[in-house]
Amino acid sequence: SQTIHQWPATLVQPVGSPLSLECTVEGTSNPNLYWYRQAAGRGLQLLFYSVGIGQISSEVPQNLSASRPQDRQFILSSKKLLLSDSGFYLCAWTAIRTGGLEAFFGQGTRLTVV
């Protein structure tokens, strides 16, 4: 069966420090991968998505970047965090190439920038 791992679960970082959040998927190949952010415990905003290794699409201009160095690995980064980067970050995948339509989510990372 397929599983998605996301870590760390919580993170407190000072303003101006770097960030690296990692997400890996097991049990599938060629997934589409996504990073969402949930602010104030409500709406979800798509930040980045990737349809393949090295292919990243950004949905909103921001202080963050994403990379996909391997087929099932998706990394969210920042060189210098801002207070406004605080939020709940969720990684997700879809098996779109095999007809899968629903997305499956990781457990999330609670980022607090202080």
Added chain:
Amino acid sequence: AQSVAQPEDQVNVAEGNPLTVKCTYSVSGNPYLFWYVQYPNRGLQFLLKYITGDNLVKGSYGFEAEFNKSQTSFHLKKPSALVSDSALYFCAVRDKAGNTGKLIFGQGTTLQVKP
């Protein structure tokens, strides 16, 4: 532009009563619709989806949803609510442009089931 609306920030029901969480959508063509549930500080769990076929879709944990094309709605329902159903519920529609699988989410509805 495609969008999803959840008109209620919060829904309160008593345990054992039926529940409905509302969702309306705006999509060109036939929509792919989804419901997800989120427990505190957790990721989203897939509940059910409508792609085509029967308008009444059954999903996990006894939930179902009714697709109504004329009203552009996809309300989530359960005949008898449990206290453990208390959570944040999201309706979503798949962005059909480019076959990227991106989801467009509503703002979420908090369901509170009281004993």
